Amino acid sequence: MKNKKYIIGADIGATFVKIGAVDKSGKVIRRSSFSTGDFPSKKEFIKALSDCISIIIKSLGVPKSRITGLGIGVPGTVDYKNGIVHGLTNIKGWKEVPLRKILQGIFKFPVCIDNDANAFAKGELTWGSARNTRNAICVTLGSGVGGGIIINGELYRGSNYAAGEIGHMCIDLKGQKCACGNTGCLETFVGNAYIVKRAVNLIKKGAKTSLKSAAAGDLSRITPQMITEAAVKNDKFSVKIWEETGVYLAIGLSGAVNMINPEKIIIAGGISKAGKFIFAPLKKELKKRAMKTHLKVLKVMRAELADDAGIIGAASLII
């Protein structure tokens, strides 16, 4: 145990920053978190981040030489090679921030920064469902629909580190406008807000569902989690919402599968918690839509790293 090494992983989210110390086996053995929005400036945010990292390191009670490095996952676009954050989604004021340089200046050990979907995919590749996998598509389902692509056993980042935007494939050329500028993107069908909006619109049109009373009449309170809870209790409307969502997801992923020909699709994120309600229709529809040769090698599964996936994925960037 004396020479045990640790990696620090920091998952910067729109709501929380989660930080942890991860051991060689990918287990989080120290953790801490704070609210992302609590700071008047980016400078003070970075100060809080580095203070929190220092506290975690101290709590390990080991010399700094036993910290292999710091990996950071951010919700935005990154110049991976130079450790610069181009910008963050839902966190203002971040533009071309040389975060690696700043933090390496403080800690003196290697720092690696990537977007959160890539960090998640790298985490699954290192310690999760994508271990020993040559080619895989990793998908995160949340307010956004992100992705990380594993090619030849390595995370594939693309020509300027922006590959894997699975949520922004058009599946409906007459579809609605997406925040990315395109129309009919997969995200406009399976992103959290869009799922809820679809449910609310149907309820307003008179659909019968227990969600109405669950939301105490205030439809703006409906969340994906409530739809899952209602589905578990046999609310047919909610089951149907997840069924449709699974079908939409299959429409997008069939294109990705036909192009990438992976062994695995690995799915994580909030709405993956809808479990069988989304996975069963997803698998059924994929069988209809993906090409036969591609289906021969394909498996669809949930991500292995659960609640700690953010911290673990960030830490894996250092591997």
Place this chain on the structure above:
Amino acid sequence: MKNKKYIIGADIGATFVKIGAVDKSGKVIRRSSFSTGDFPSKKEFIKALSDCISIIIKSLGVPKSRITGLGIGVPGTVDYKNGIVHGLTNIKGWKEVPLRKILQGIFKFPVCIDNDANAFAKGELTWGSARNTRNAICVTLGSGVGGGIIINGELYRGSNYAAGEIGHMCIDLKGQKCACGNTGCLETFVGNAYIVKRAVNLIKKGAKTSLKSAAAGDLSRITPQMITEAAVKNDKFSVKIWEETGVYLAIGLSGAVNMINPEKIIIAGGISKAGKFIFAPLKKELKKRAMKTHLKVLKVMRAELADDAGIIGAASLII
């Protein structure tokens, strides 16, 4: 010149088989061809193929030791590793044919077999527009819409050699049935037959165009080439057909770009001859639909290897 080496390339198409000897610089210096459909059985077809290869080799007047190998591109699915043709599109009777074993038995030099879209991409990577390119999407536009993906400077084949099926990404979830089993695939918008069908339907509905007289009243005679010729002569209807085709192509390719983040999209095949009529709307629409970060590094271009692309691509498989 004494020690010059040559590769034999054979491009098996649905209509013609084209065979050539290719030198180190990717130039075809001997060539031959025959009709694909002229043979009563697969066995006789393979006999003709090997005879034709033998004639080419003899015509070079060099010892067999100077033939590096034989590369073959086929219009179908292939077990690349084991040199087995699973099946061919539009050529009947081919099922799990161990073509490499058969031809290696005859010629004793290395034989490599891949599908024609991969051969095209490898050809562009070795001697064409994709030289010195890390990541690229190569697209062939014809009766089918094929693709080959270059990742980290190498042709990427996928988990069972079926990657790159760019034509079979769904861009219209309510679209028409595709031959692959999916609906609304890119191919159902930009495949030759679909383009012509769209034009014919519009003409039947009363659209004004010079195509009608060009086809001497028989609309079934309309071809993509005729639409290009009419567009060159300022037929507004034909210009519009290519414009729409370019837009559809951009809708599909924007998704591929957002996922792969390549430096280049390289386009070949019959309808790429529509030149600016398809490339101008394609580029314009891609700028609207692909993500800004991805557009920073992206170039769209025609394939460099023209009429000999099939032979050269097949030969490049040996490199």
